[in-house]
Amino acid sequence: MAIDSDAGSCVSADIAAGISPAAALFHSLADETRLRIVARLARGEARVVDLTAELGLAQSTVSKHLACLRDCDLVDYRAEGRQSFYSLTRPELMDLLASAEQLLAATGHAVTLCPTGHGGPVVLPAGEASA
Incomplete structure (x- = not known):
């Protein structure tokens, strides 16, 4: 659900461990980088390269946070050739x-x-x- 800052990966064990889906949702949004990505995607779809340039972040950082947001079904992408365009799903x-x-x-x-x-x-x- 949310990126565990210690492990650096998305954790879905929150819900399995008994944390409510609402808490898991807010946990997934409890990161400034993810909020910045969401705010940018609210203006329209973007590629990872666009997000890295606009937000001043490393490609790996953007990709990691996009994966988390995708795991939470808040963001998805569409492929166009070799490029992926990310957008908000909700x-x-x-x-x-x-x-x-x-x-x-x-x-x-x-x-x-x-x-x-x-x-x-x-x-x-x-x-x-x-x-």
Whole structure:
């Protein structure tokens, strides 16, 4: 489902281990690179070479994240000759992300990266900022 930062591969064991599909979905979106790819694909289909150039990422990084998004059925591709054109499969994803932006705006962006460095979110009371 989501790329395990330690193993570097997509893990589908989350659901098998009892994690709900909703948690697995949000886990798959809990990576800035994947969110950047999704945002780019919301504007239209793109090849890996387009994504690497536009996002300033290595081809292997883009391919790895696209594979994860494909495993989650959020992205797919169509082949044209030797090229693959990637696109979003679920336009509802953009509604979800727009709702998340509205929630962040309404809470004053109270959800920030945990200052301890493990990357998990921490919810702070309104008006407080993380160190």
